[in-house]
Amino acid sequence: MIPVVRSEFLKIRTTAVPWVLAGIAVLLNGLLILVIFLSQNYGGPGDDVPHTTQQLRNLLGSGFQGYLLALMLGVLLITIEFRHKTATTSFLVTPRRAVFVGGKLITAAVLGALLGVLMLVVALVGGGLTLWARGGSFSGLVHQIPAVAPGFILVFALFALLGVGIGSILTNQVAAIIVSLGWFIILEGILVSLVHSAYKWVPTGAADAASNLTRGGGGGGLHLTLFDWWQGGLLMLLYGLGFAFVGSLLLARRDIT
Amino acid sequence: MPSAIEVRGLGKQFGALRAVDDLSFEVAEGRVTGFLGPNGSGKTTTLRMLLGLVSISQGTATFGGRRYAELDHPVRHVGAALEATSFHPTRRAEDHLKTVALAGGIPLARVGETLDLVGLTEVARRRVGKFSLGMRQRLQLATALLGDPEILILDEPANGLDPQGIQWLRTFIRNQAALGHAVLVSSHLLSEMEETVDDVVIISQGRLVLQTTLADMAAKAGTGTGMRIRTPEIHRLAEVLNAIPVGWRQTGPDTMVIDGASPEWFGPFAAQHQIVLYELVNERGSLEDVFLRLTHGFDDANPLQAGSGQSAPFRTPGAAS
Numbered sequence: 160m161i162p163v164v165r166s167e168f169l170k171i172r173t174t175a176v177p178w179v180l181a182g183i184a185v186l187l188n189g190l191l192i193l194v195i196f197l198s199q200n201y202g203g204p205g206d207d208v209p210h211t212t213q214q215l216r217n218l219l220g221s222g223f224q225g226y227l228l229a230l231m232l233g234v235l236l237i238t239i240e241f242r243h244k245t246a247t248t249s250f251l252v253t254p255r256r257a258v259f260v261g262g263k264l265i266t267a268a269v270l271g272a273l274l275g276v277l278m279l280v281v282a283l284v285g286g287g288l289t290l291w292a293r294g295g296s297f298s299g300l301v302h303q304i305p306a307v308a309p310g311f312i313l314v315f316a317l318f319a320l321l322g323v324g325i326g327s328i329l330t331n332q333v334a335a336i337i338v339s340l341g342w343f344i345i346l347e348g349i350l351v352s353l354v355h356s357a358y359k360w361v362p363t364g365a366a367d368a369a370s371n372l373t374r375g376g377g378g379g380g381l382h383l384t385l386f387d388w389w390q391g392g393l394l395m396l397l398y399g400l401g402f403a404f405v406g407s408l409l410l411a412r413r414d415i416t
Numbered sequence: 417m418p419s420a421i422e423v424r425g426l427g428k429q430f431g432a433l434r435a436v437d438d439l440s441f442e443v444a445e446g447r448v449t450g451f452l453g454p455n456g457s458g459k460t461t462t463l464r465m466l467l468g469l470v471s472i473s474q475g476t477a478t479f480g481g482r483r484y485a486e487l488d489h490p491v492r493h494v495g496a497a498l499e500a501t502s503f504h505p506t507r508r509a510e511d512h513l514k515t516v517a518l519a520g521g522i523p524l525a526r527v528g529e530t531l532d533l534v535g536l537t538e539v540a541r542r543r544v545g546k547f548s549l550g551m552r553q554r555l556q557l558a559t560a561l562l563g564d565p566e567i568l569i570l571d572e573p574a575n576g577l578d579p580q581g582i583q584w585l586r587t588f589i590r591n592q593a594a595l596g597h598a599v600l601v602s603s604h605l606l607s608e609m610e611e612t613v614d615d616v617v618i619i620s621q622g623r624l625v626l627q628t629t630l631a632d633m634a635a636k637a638g639t640g641t642g643m644r645i646r647t648p649e650i651h652r653l654a655e656v657l658n659a660i661p662v663g664w665r666q667t668g669p670d671t672m673v674i675d676g677a678s679p680e681w682f683g684p685f686a687a688q689h690q691i692v693l694y695e696l697v698n699e700r701g702s703l704e705d706v707f708l709r710l711t712h713g714f715d716d717a718n719p720l721q722a723g724s725g726q727s728a729p730f731r732t733p734g735a736a737s
Binding site: 251 | 430460469471505507511514520
């Protein structure tokens with residue numbers, strides 16, 4: 160499996176995918192922090208310096224929604240092989256298709272985690288600049304790393320896994336992107352607004368819970384019930400691996416013509 | 417001679433379409449086997465079943481008794497260059513080969529060696545998206561050769577190659593066979609492969625038509641050999657030919673073809689009858705004619721091309737031979 164994963168890393172590194180996604184991640188999180196910087200009454204009227212624990216954690220975790228980029232990373236990691244017909248070569252080298260999917264899962268988890276780290280670094284730099292400009296405490300922000308980072312990075316890795324799972328079933332790149340973004344941006348929200356108790360079961364709710372790894376608490380002011388962090392993480396993992404399992408079975412029967 | 421590849425009763429059903437039907441053949445070590453058939457006759461499907469890319473409906477396709485997926489590090493035993501395989505456009509040639517080497521357990525030093533072997537060293541760092549069709553074909557071959565396999569499977573490798581490229585490919589394939597490797601190479605044009613292959617496996621509409629040696633096929637084609645004659649005295653020549661048991665047919669106002677005749681026989685014969693000759697050409701019946709006759713012109717892509725008079729009826733050679 161290690162040779163397959165090394166090959167996967169070289170494969171994705173030699174496409175535009177990781178660089179474009181990293182670029183988008185930096186840009187979006189940078190913009191978000193700029194908005195925070197420009198908002199005059201951050202932390203309430205007349206208070207423009209983030210200083211409470213929750214405010215600092217929110218600042219550090221400002222790129223959390225970037226997990227959708229991790230999801231895209233996972234989707235692209237596998238569907239790109241079908242879009243560019245490189246799957247033929249991959250299957251000649253790795254005829255066992257479950258091994259092929261396994262290699263993608265491991266690669267996605269590592270790259271997803273790295274994307275999470277990148278988001279945190281951007282938040283740390285951008286947030287640090289914000290605090291510096293406002294005379295806030297940078298060390299206060301740094302002190303929130305142990306509370307925020309582990310859950311944050313975990314969620315990014317889990318979303319990348321889920322992306323591979325979805326992509327292994329929907330190998331058509333456009334279909335996979337539309338279905339996954341359609342679910343997370345539109346359908347899931349509609350479902351939760353209709354059935355509040357469904358939130359903790361859907362991937363976003365599970366990821367929300369998993370992000371509490373070292374932070375404790377949860378809900379993020381949504382007033383929705385969540386699982387414990389490990390239950391949420393496990394559920395999210397099951398979604399990813401479950402889809403990947405189904406995808407492997409489908410791929411094993413698939414004729415590559 | 418041991419068989420490198422064995423196909424037994426192989427079948428593939430695509431919905432209602434029977435793409436390959438009860439196909440059996442063998443590919444020997446140290447020989448080049450031409451896998452021939454018209455477009456749409458099931459060649460690519462057969463090769464893809466052999467390589468585990470397409471599932472098998474019936475029968476077996478094995479390498480030394482083992483299915484492709486059962487081989488340890490298959491790319492070190494079987495090298496395949498298939499049609500319609502692609503490369504990621506932004507990936508450099510060298511990196512493409514490295515991805516295969518890493519996953520296939522092949523030393524990275526082989527990357528430079530194979531690029532050298534197919535003559536792509538100078539463009540090793542170029543992105544494959546900028547490659548011409550001929551360069552892609554060479555990169556396909558490099559991919560197939562990377563693991564230094566003892567069995568090579570090439571699907572229409574001559575497509576997109578210029579005449580020099582085809583000449584290079586022929587030499588390359590012969591060299592592989594000379595190393596003792598088994599080569600299975602598909603083509604819809606026998607003429608393309610005539611100088612390269614030792615054995616032929618001919619299929620049509622998914623079924624085996626013939627497995628034999630090229631020499632045997634050439635002997636079959638030989639029955640169509642004859643002399644093409646141009647003479648101002650065609651009617652007198654016809655008269656003297658009718659007097660002896662030899663087949664002939666007129667092909668133009670002053671030309672005819674005499675079956676099975678050789679210049680050594682016909683020259684003195686014409687002199688003896690004092691017939692003036694403008695032209696005397698030794699005409700070999702082409703293997704392509706035999707091929708077209710065997711595959712019966714079932715060319716799905718080009719139904720009118722074959723069997724429209726090119727495959728002249730074979731006559732028994734006359735007493736002349």
